[in-house]
Every structure is written in C-alpha cells, then in structure tokens.
Amino acid sequence: MPILKKTLIIVFLVFVKTTIAFSQTQADDITGYYLAHTPSAKEPFQVEFFRVQNGTYEARVVWIENPDFRSRLEDLHIRNLSFNSGSTQWQNGRMTFEGREYRVTISFTDDGRLRVRGFFGISLLGRTMYWTREQALRES
DSSP states (O other), rough: OOOOHHHHHHHHHHHHHHHHHHHHHHHHHTTTEEEEEEETTTTTTEEEEEETTTTOEEEEEESSSSSGHHHHTTOOEEEEEEEEETEEEEEEEEEEEEEEEEEEEEEEEETTTEEEEEESTTTEEHHHHHEESSOOOEEE
C-alpha cells in the first residue's frame, strides 16, 4: 500500500476518533446534580444525571427538601435520553412522574440552566421546567 494511502487512512481514523470523543464530551455535559422544582407546588428537590452502560442518560431524585413531598417525588425518573450532537439536545427520553409517563427533551439555555421539556405525544402538549446545576449532592 503506498505511503500516501496509508497516511490518508491514518488521518481519517484520527479525525473520526476525535469527532466521536468530542461528541461524547458534549453528551456528558449533562451529568451531575441539578436543583429542580415541582411544576405546581414549587417544592425544591435535587436530581442527579448520569450515563448508563448502553450510552444513554438517566436521572433520579437524590434529595428532597420537604419530607411531605417525598412519596410524590421519589418516583420521578428520567431514562433513555440519547444525545443528538446536531441539535445539542438529549432526546427520546421518558420521564415517569406521579404514575404517568411523559416524553422528554433536554437542552442547555444560554445562561447554563437545564431546559427540561416533558410532554404527551407532541411537544406542544407539555410543560417546560428550568433546572440549575449544583456542584454537589445536598445533605439530607
């Protein structure tokens, strides 16, 4: 194989590997803790996002300020989020809350908050929440 052909193959493979690594870094930007509020009662709680083995992202409630809302919020789970590098959104997720399942799309706002859009069927039939990143798990 001529040297030029080998060089082009190596350059191409390095480019592909770098692109995949950069995309994964962007996708992992969602991981960490966020302060959230229930849409209706405005009760604060903390959510942790993490990547699971199949490469999708999930979230669970890890802290709840008001013990009266513990049973209501403990079943809030987000799962199956996949990152779309073209739109820089996490899409195709499912959110379970109060016994109902919603579709969910997540993105970052210009000011760094997490925009969480939960909806039935089409995005117009839903609600948007804004969650703020936190550095660490809150104490109980």
